Amino acid sequence: MILGAKNLTLSYESSIIVPQLNLFIKPQEVVTFIGPNGSGKSTILKALARFLKAKNGVVYLNGQDIQTLSTKQVAQKLAILPQTPQAPADLTVLELVSRGRAPHLKWWQRSSSHDYEVINWALTETKTMKLADRLVGTLSGGERQRAWIAMALAQSPEILLLDEPTTYLDICHQLEIMELVTKLNQELGLTVVMVLHDINQAARYSHRLIALKKGQIVAQGSPQQILTAELLADVFRVKAIVKSDPESGNPVCLPYGIAESCSECLS
Amino acid sequence: MSKPEVAIASGSIKHRRQWLVLSLTLILAVTAVTASIAIGPIKMSFKEVWQILLDKSVEQDVYYQIVWNIRLPRTLVGMLVGTGLALSGAILQGVMRNPLADPHIIGVSAGAGFAAVAALTIIPNFPSSYVPLAAFIGALTSAAIVYGLAWKAGVSPMRLILAGVAVSSLMSAGTSGLLVVFSENVQAVMGWLVGGLAGRSWFHWHQLWPYIAVAGTISLFTGRQINILLLGDEMATGLGMRVERIRVLLIALASILAAAAVSVAGLIGFIGLIVPHIIRLLSGSDYRFLLPASALAGGSLLVLADIGARMVMDPIELPVGVLTAAFGAPFFLYLLRRGQKH
């Protein structure tokens, strides 16, 4: 287990969003949270990245309580890309990616040639090298997302947390990001924990899916195991046809209507 | 492998510009100081100024007396005050991720004003040489109250701004109340409230420089931290920064800088707001350059404004705060309109 949670209870103020979550993530696994809006996906990711302190329970990173590690130590192992990251308007891609080296530098240290090597590598891996001079604010959605992933890579992490990395992208750029994630996982052995809205993409690019409803895990397992019409009706309140993709064997689902159980939310 | 090709290419354009702006602010600072010493009822050339500054053998000279006892201390106090305000503003704009933040927003000015006025009005025969101390304590207390009110499992920039506005209004109301109740003392207080450098001497310099030197030097090393903070709390945490701790440190630095400045020179507006903006327009938002360039430019602009304040209505001196407001307010509006386009 590279990352995990035990009896994790998460809340904002007094309202409990996630009760008693247990989670085990194996090294080099690609795990995706799926679930409706407000089901606590981002909240869990924030807690796994030690940004949100748990009301109860523990998050483990390599077997250690994440709150007992220094935030810098954590940053050297784990990188997170929030749902809507922000950057100053005049920041260039190169400067942004360079910020990713922060966890490896003492406050008085300047970037060494090793840091530039890593930055160079991160730009190359994400195909953002030719964007290095561009301002982050002027990039297209897909380019921007790759730039942010490059920054996360510059941290040289073992674990990458991605919160809806493909939202707002057109389908081609969505797949581009998913292919990039797969490559990082396969070639570098990066463990990836992410949130995706597109269930078919989640099924295609993840080893394991975790379906959430009201902060609780309803089902988890390989896409083949858990993606069923019943689950979709239960979690997302949609009627859907679930078939097997003849090429990959992955399940694909085709929602065609709102499930009975949702009649109350329509009125 | 060393720096990537692109790093060198992009580094050179932006970097050259940053260094250029930094050099220009340095030149501006030297020019402003020299001009401020040279200009007055008795005029001197820049060359004479530096001769007098560097050559101690002419001590009997009346020029020497004017430079060393009157104009130099006033100019240096102006430099420190402007530096303190501009650095404070730059830091707060970074911490709050809000370009409209300035030293007044954390209640420093209102607190200083209230404490100074309270001391001068309530306490009979309050020695005026202790006004800066009272103001300094008032400013820091007020900043601490603002921080305390904004605290709720951490301090969010939004809550900080709201608490700052609330506390400032309360303090200003208190100040107005005191001025009405003790209206016979208004005259003594007014000069301080409006803000100015008239009559500032080595005495003020000695009170001021330790704070600006220490807090200013530390803040020059916070550029990289602020750069990270600009990416948002979540990202900054993700990059291994202890966000809350750094934020307290930065707010403390900004409070000390502003408190020291207003305690000696009264309420001078717009320097803390405008100067970081000008530098940002010229050389971008990289705080490693923004901080030192703002420090130099802030001091320079205040000293230049002070020259103006002495000259515009000669022989009457205007408070320099009036001049910074007269130029700052239109520039501020320009920024607002410019901002709307984006």
Ligand SMILES: Nc1ncnc2c1ncn2[C@@H]1O[C@H](COP(=O)(O)OP(=O)(O)O)[C@@H](O)[C@H]1O
């Ligand atoms: N900062 C916050 N303060 C209070 N409540 C929040 C905050 N962020 C999220 N929530 C609430 O927590 C619940 C889960 O949110 P979130 O984790 O963002 O859901 P998801 O990412 O699955 O859409 C929602 O009901 C949301 O309103």
Ligand SMILES: [Mg+2]
């Ligand atoms: Mg979310």
